[in-house]
Amino acid sequence: MNTSPAPSKSDLFKYTLRQADNSMVLCQRLCQWAARGPDLEEDISLTNIGLDLIGQARSLYQYSASLCDQQVNEDDLAFMRDSHEWSNLLLVEQPNGDFADTIARQYLYDAWHLLFLEQLTESNDTTLAAIAAKSIKEVKYHNRHSSMWIKRLGDGTEVSHQRMQDAIAAVWPFTAEMFIPDELDQRMLEFGTGVDLKALKHTWDSQVSSLLVDATLSKPVAGEAIVGGRQGQHAEYLGDLLEEMQSLPRSMPNHQW
Amino acid sequence: MRANQNSKTLSADELKFEELLASGRKIEPRDWMPDDYRKTLIRQIGQHAHSEIIGMQPEGNWITRAPSLKRKAILMSKVQDEAGHGLYLYSAAETLEADRTDMLEKLNNGKMKYSSIFNYPTPCWADMGAIGWLVDGAAICNQVPLCRTSYGPYARAMVRICKEESFHQRQGYEIMLTLCRGSAEQKQMAQDALNRWWWPSIMMFGPRDDKSPNSELSLKWKIKLFSNDELRQKFVDIAVPQANILGLTVPDNDLSWNEETGHYTYGEPDWEEFFEVIQGNGPCNKERVSNRREAHENGQWVRDAAIAYAEKRAKISRPKTTQDPL
Ligand SMILES: [Fe+2]
Ligand SMILES: [Fe+2]
Numbered sequence: 001m002n003t004s005p006a007p008s009k010s011d012l013f014k015y016t017l018r019q020a021d022n023s024m025v026l027c028q029r030l031c032q033w034a035a036r037g038p039d040l041e042e043d044i045s046l047t048n049i050g051l052d053l054i055g056q057a058r059s060l061y062q063y064s065a066s067l068c069d070q071q072v073n074e075d076d077l078a079f080m081r082d083s084h085e086w087s088n089l090l091l092v093e094q095p096n097g098d099f100a101d102t103i104a105r106q107y108l109y110d111a112w113h114l115l116f117l118e119q120l121t122e123s124n125d126t127t128l129a130a131i132a133a134k135s136i137k138e139v140k141y142h143n144r145h146s147s148m149w150i151k152r153l154g155d156g157t158e159v160s161h162q163r164m165q166d167a168i169a170a171v172w173p174f175t176a177e178m179f180i181p182d183e184l185d186q187r188m189l190e191f192g193t194g195v196d197l198k199a200l201k202h203t204w205d206s207q208v209s210s211l212l213v214d215a216t217l218s219k220p221v222a223g224e225a226i227v228g229g230r231q232g233q234h235a236e237y238l239g240d241l242l243e244e245m246q247s248l249p250r251s252m253p254n255h256q257w
Numbered sequence: 258m259r260a261n262q263n264s265k266t267l268s269a270d271e272l273k274f275e276e277l278l279a280s281g282r283k284i285e286p287r288d289w290m291p292d293d294y295r296k297t298l299i300r301q302i303g304q305h306a307h308s309e310i311i312g313m314q315p316e317g318n319w320i321t322r323a324p325s326l327k328r329k330a331i332l333m334s335k336v337q338d339e340a341g342h343g344l345y346l347y348s349a350a351e352t353l354e355a356d357r358t359d360m361l362e363k364l365n366n367g368k369m370k371y372s373s374i375f376n377y378p379t380p381c382w383a384d385m386g387a388i389g390w391l392v393d394g395a396a397i398c399n400q401v402p403l404c405r406t407s408y409g410p411y412a413r414a415m416v417r418i419c420k421e422e423s424f425h426q427r428q429g430y431e432i433m434l435t436l437c438r439g440s441a442e443q444k445q446m447a448q449d450a451l452n453r454w455w456w457p458s459i460m461m462f463g464p465r466d467d468k469s470p471n472s473e474l475s476l477k478w479k480i481k482l483f484s485n486d487e488l489r490q491k492f493v494d495i496a497v498p499q500a501n502i503l504g505l506t507v508p509d510n511d512l513s514w515n516e517e518t519g520h521y522t523y524g525e526p527d528w529e530e531f532f533e534v535i536q537g538n539g540p541c542n543k544e545r546v547s548n549r550r551e552a553h554e555n556g557q558w559v560r561d562a563a564i565a566y567a568e569k570r571a572k573i574s575r576p577k578t579t580q581d582p583l
Binding site: 028031032034035036037038039040041042043044047048050051054055057058061074075078079098099151152153155156157159160163244245247248249252255256257 | 310313314317318320321322323324325326327328329330333334336337340341343344347382432435438439440442443548551552555556557558559560561562563565566569
């Protein structure tokens with residue numbers, strides 16, 4: 001039994017960093033779409049979502065930095081950690097693929113992210129609660145945008161239907177991780193600081209199911225869950241993503257940009 | 258034919274058009290306008306729109322590699338602005354009965370041009386600084402007068418665009434300033450970027466006035482309000498002192514301050530290179546257009562799906578007038 005009334009600073013640091021890493025990695029993926037979207041309107045929308053995510057990541061990194069024992073800032077956390085030190089969900093690091101793959105990843109995450117943030121606004125950590133409250137407005141838009149595309153592609157043409165169906169199937173195994181708490185999640189929940197991940201599962205399931213029905217898509221059967229992101233066990237492509245993102249500040253450390 | 262226009266008696270439509278122009282009021286989509294005026298505008302606005310979206314590439318290319326979170330966010334919103342500028346301008350062109358899909362088609366198959374400046378590569382982060390400072394800076398010199406151009410929808414689009422361009426220029430200059438105040442290596446990056454972008458920026462204003470075939474008519478129609486050389490001079494006069502503040506050297510041996518005119522005298526750019534790049538032989542022409550074409554082609558099935566979905570929705574929401582046979 002934990003008797004202290006609040007989580008340790010290092011737990012809070014790690015917990016905040018996880019959420020920051022999710023936003024950052026997904027943002028970086030969306031950045032890879034720059035000037036490559038299916039039309040100009042979509043270039044703008046994807047960048048909008050990316051901008052929201054980088055804004056969230058920055059607030060969370062700044063808060064993490066303030067909790068860290070070492071003297072670090074937001075950029076140190078984003079640019080100076082190796083992939084095994086990143087604790088984002090595996091879902092968000094999945095490659096962009098085609099537009100359907102990007103939308104599938106985005107929607108399944110958005111639906112979870114929104115539920116997660118709704119709970120996080122009730123956190124007894126006022127900073128996390130405030131960041132969550134601000135982010136909710138943004139993520140509601142993300143969720144509307146990705147839901148819309150799930151329907152358009154699912155119930156569009158034969159080609160788009162098939163691509164959307166394949167895309168959902170491809171990322172599905174990475175969704176289970178969002179609902180499986182580890183020890184840190186458990187401790188944070190007990191303190192009233194963190195989110196009850198297991199409790200999100202039911203609502204997420206029913207929301208996703210009903211959207212898929214609307215979109216004339218079928219829900220993949222739950223297979224083996226692929227997990228490990230929060231523990232820093234990532235696929236190689238997170239390393240590639242970070243290598244590109246971090247290349248300049250790492251090649252010239254201790255510089256102002 | 259055009260040369261005779263003044264000697265010919267003007268029709269009532271032409272008279273009204275000339276009157277509108279002379280009064281300084283805007284020509285609006287509903288107004289009669291000479292065919293050549295319409296064509297010139299479609300060409301100019303279309304090229305301008307294309308420049309905005311091709312212009313997303315050289316910087317889009319660095320979004321994934323921006324060296325700090327703040328710079329990344331700024332660069333993302335800048336590139337996003339450029340997409341927005343493209344949209345405003347295509348809409349303005351559509352008021353002239355041009356079609357966006359058709360214009361994009363012409364961009365993709367090389368029948369319409371875009372500003373040559375975007376055919377230069379961006380090998381270094383400092384290029385993000387130089388582009389914002391010089392390229393957006395030159396664009397501002399070109400575009401601020403366009404806020405008063407004679408065609409209403411174009412002028413109004415330019416008002417919105419110019420507001421954002423000054424943010425683009427500032428962020429670019431700030432990147433340069435940070436580099437110039439940083440390490441020797443960073444300052445060298447900034448100098449190299451200035452060396453790369455100075456002459457292409459000078460050439461952004463187009464050929465010299467005595468070699469600019471389209472300018473005269475555009476000036477007469479008040480589509481253009483200043484000549485290429487006037488705008489170029491304005492740019493040089495602004496940019497040189499800014500380079501001095503950075504402590505960088507403008508790569509022009511003929512550059513000097515002229516007390517009498519109150520302007521800088523500057524050297525002649527390499528016009529041969531300019532025409533080569535316009536002809537499609539610049540370092541990045543092929544890459545830029547093929548990236549554009551690739552994005553367009555890869556997006557075709559997505560756009561098709563959106564249309565198919567919208568049609569299905571429209572069918573469902575339309576009230577049935579007759580019973581569907583089973
Ligand atoms: Fe622009
Ligand atoms: Fe700009």
